[in-house]
Amino acid sequence: xxxxxxxxxxxxxxxxxxxxxxxxxxxxxxxxxxxxxxxxxxxxxxxxxxxxxxxxxxxxxxxxxxxxxxxxxxxxxxxxxxxxxxxxxxxxxxxxxxxxxxxxxxxxxxxxxxxxxxxxxxxxxxxxxxxxxxxxxxxxxxxxxxxxxxxxxxxxxxxxxxxxxxxxxxxxxxxxxxxxxxxxxxxxxxxxxxxxxxxxxxxxxxxx
Numbered sequence: 001x002x003x004x005x006x007x008x009x010x011x012x013x014x015x016x017x018x019x020x021x022x023x024x025x026x027x028x029x030x031x032x033x034x035x036x037x038x039x040x041x042x043x044x045x046x047x048x049x050x051x052x053x054x055x056x057x058x059x060x061x062x063x064x065x066x067x068x069x070x071x072x073x074x075x076x077x078x079x080x081x082x083x084x085x086x087x088x089x090x091x092x093x094x095x096x097x098x099x100x101x102x103x104x105x106x107x108x109x110x111x112x113x114x115x116x117x118x119x120x121x122x123x124x125x126x127x128x129x130x131x132x133x134x135x136x137x138x139x140x141x142x143x144x145x146x147x148x149x150x151x152x153x154x155x156x157x158x159x160x161x162x163x164x165x166x167x168x169x170x171x172x173x174x175x176x177x178x179x180x181x182x183x184x185x186x187x188x189x190x191x192x193x194x195x196x197x198x199x200x201x202x203x204x205x206x207x208x
Contacts, residue, residue, distance in 0.1 A: 120152025
């Protein structure tokens with residue numbers, strides 16, 4: 001059943017942290033890739049580890065899951081087609097205070113995974129709490145269509161400006177950034193007019 005209660009969205013910093021994926025099929029392969037993309041140090045345990053997981057080059061053990069597999073783990077994903085195994089991982093995670101996601105099994109989750117769109121440092125997520133993964137995927141596709149590389153370039157311009165303000169002892173909270181956050185600004189970047197885009201950002205700093 002889906003998750004009905006409110007969820008607290010976060011972006012976890014997994015770089016170098018131990019993560020466990022229980023399962024060795026196609027779903028597990030996608031979960032491993034996502035964790036690796038975030039810098040996680042991933043290990044796999046599964047009764048059958050298929051070629052897709054093996055090709056990712058992560059350490060794996062081909063055997064049933066055991067409770068001790070969560071020792072030293074920060075985050076775990078149960079990607080099996082066995083609800084009993086997923087439930088065991090969740091129960092052990094609760095005891096060990098390890099966050100657990102069970103793919104397509106919300107009742108065995110202590111956190112859910114949204115659909116993700118990334119452009120450089122910008123990350124947009126869409127979640128439905130398991131009510132409709134299809135809706136999340138549909139919304140993701142629409143967001144992705146609007147998020148071209150100019151979004152990443154704009155984020156870098158604004159980041160540079162914020163750093164400049166801080167280095168000069170100012171507060172970024174007092175600046176009205178809205179003139180730099182419109183579709184005209186994206187059009188300037190998209191057409192390669194970065195000099196004009198920088199001028200627009202500098203105008204925000206000057207006016208504040």
